[in-house]
Amino acid sequence: MKTDLTDTTASKINKALVLGRRAIGTPAVGMVLTLVIVTDEENAYDALKAASDAAHEHPSRTLVVIKRVSRSPRDRTRSRLDAEVRLGADAGTGETIVLRLYGDVVDHAQSVVLPLLLPDAPVVVWWPVNAPLDPAKDPLGALAQRRVTDTYACEEPIRELAARADAYAPGDTDLSWTRITPWRSMLAAALDQVDCEVQAVEVEGEELNPSCELLAMWLADRLAVPVKRSASEGPGLTAVRMETDGGPVVLDRADGSLANLSIHGQPARAVALKRRETAELIAEELRRLDPDDTYASALRYGVDRLNTPDTPDTSDAPDAPAKGGADERGGAAAAPVGTAAKAPAKDAAQEEAPVRKAAAK
Numbered sequence: 001m002k003t004d005l006t007d008t009t010a011s012k013i014n015k016a017l018v019l020g021r022r023a024i025g026t027p028a029v030g031m032v033l034t035l036v037i038v039t040d041e042e043n044a045y046d047a048l049k050a051a052s053d054a055a056h057e058h059p060s061r062t063l064v065v066i067k068r069v070s071r072s073p074r075d076r077t078r079s080r081l082d083a084e085v086r087l088g089a090d091a092g093t094g095e096t097i098v099l100r101l102y103g104d105v106v107d108h109a110q111s112v113v114l115p116l117l118l119p120d121a122p123v124v125v126w127w128p129v130n131a132p133l134d135p136a137k138d139p140l141g142a143l144a145q146r147r148v149t150d151t152y153a154c155e156e157p158i159r160e161l162a163a164r165a166d167a168y169a170p171g172d173t174d175l176s177w178t179r180i181t182p183w184r185s186m187l188a189a190a191l192d193q194v195d196c197e198v199q200a201v202e203v204e205g206e207e208l209n210p211s212c213e214l215l216a217m218w219l220a221d222r223l224a225v226p227v228k229r230s231a232s233e234g235p236g237l238t239a240v241r242m243e244t245d246g247g248p249v250v251l252d253r254a255d256g257s258l259a260n261l262s263i264h265g266q267p268a269r270a271v272a273l274k275r276r277e278t279a280e281l282i283a284e285e286l287r288r289l290d291p292d293d294t295y296a297s298a299l300r301y302g303v304d305r306l307n308t309p310d311t312p313d314t315s316d317a318p319d320a321p322a323k324g325g326a327d328e329r330g331g332a333a334a335a336p337v338g339t340a341a342k343a344p345a346k347d348a349a350q351e352e353a354p355v356r357k358a359a360a361k
Contacts, residue, residue, distance in 0.1 A: 196246035
């Protein structure tokens with residue numbers, strides 16, 4: 001069931017929701033959160049489709065906020081709110097409300113969204129494109145427990161990563177980080193199979209790909225060893241090579257689907273490591289609503305620390321300081337990026353974090 005409302009208010013939208021539920025006999029129960037998608041008209045369809053697919057795992061009320069900026073000076077000063085209320089088969093699992101904001105109301109989207117949030121339910125805000133530099137201080141982001149961005153959709157993703165580090169607040173996350181979850185799991189599992197000490201790492205992938213940078217930052221942060229970034233034609237991440245005192249450990253994915261895991265002294269094996277759709281990424285992020293400390297630690301390590309010629313600072317590392325090494329763009333880890341704070345202390349029980357194994361126990 002779909003109801004179109006022109007020049008409406010939040011109160012009328014809530015009434016349309018109640019009437020729609022009565023018409024199709026659907027109670028207002030079973031929804032676990034409110035997902036707010038802030039996007040433009042061009043990307044609204046793809047974002048809504050991804051959210052609808054993710055709603056099969058996380059039934060939610062989805063609010064799509066589309067800010068329409070008119071080119072006409074007359075229309076620019078006239079505030080208007082149009083809404084599209086979808087229930088039942090038209091909304092999949094849960095409820096969907098598409099909000100189109102015009103005029104001055106564009107600058108006050110939070111006043112429209114606030115009355116439509118599910119009571120006593122978590123709020124997640126997702127910017128598929130054009131995320132604010134400081135999501136936590138954005139009026140809509142301030143309403144949420146989790147704020148999801150995607151640096152891969154930015155024109156300058158590496159600079160965007162630096163901005164994310166400077167503005168990080170608990171609850172922030174990025175789909176570029178979510179994309180490397182299978183890689184982190186596979187690398188952690190590979191190191192669990194051998195008794196060795198990692199000495200150096202090389203991460204290979206597309207140039208200026210934020211997921212490649214985040215994986216390199218995570219490995220450098222957790223292992224306290226030099227990490228080299230190599231460019232390839234992709235797609236995305238293509239390989240991670242770890243030099244250990246027990247021989248090389250290599251995870252190579254050349255086709256974006258099937259990877260080859262090679263551990264010294266063991267037969268090579270094929271592992272599934274396909275590139276995931278946006279719906280899968282959003283579904284993963286909706287599974288946890290607490291702050292991601294592992295992401296915060298990797299993000300605050302900083303892209304510049306991978307590329308600054310100096311001696312790595314491993315004073316807070318659990319092992320002895322790693323030997324200095326230079327990456328292909330000029331040096332080993334050094335100063336933090338911008339004015340970002342030092343990464344929080346790392347808990348040995350943090351998720352999927354590979355730990356350097358001592359050669360002698």
